[in-house]
Amino acid sequence: MTKPKKIINDPADAVEEFLRGLLYQYPNRLVKLANHHVVLKSNITDSNQVHLLSGGGSGHEPSHAGWI
Numbered sequence: 001m002t003k004p005k006k007i008i009n010d011p012a013d014a015v016e017e018f019l020r021g022l023l024y025q026y027p028n029r030l031v032k033l034a035n036h037h038v039v040l041k042s043n044i045t046d047s048n049q050v051h052l053l054s055g056g057g058s059g060h061e062p063s064h065a066g067w068i
Contacts, residue, residue, distance in 0.1 A: 022039060029041060
């Protein structure tokens with residue numbers, strides 16, 4: 001038996017599968033923006049503050065950051 005080289009099922013589905021897992025892990029905290037690969041906090045308690053979002057990949061997935 002050969003060792004697997006990757007822990008993803010299909011590279012074309014990697015982002016969608018990751019987001020599904022993230023939403024599964026935090027069902028009461030996060031929601032997915034419809035038709036986009038964007039995850040949002042389900043409730044922002046203080047709208048008077050600017051929040052920083054930072055995320056990243058593992059070298060192959062795009063890294064992203066932005067203001068909320």
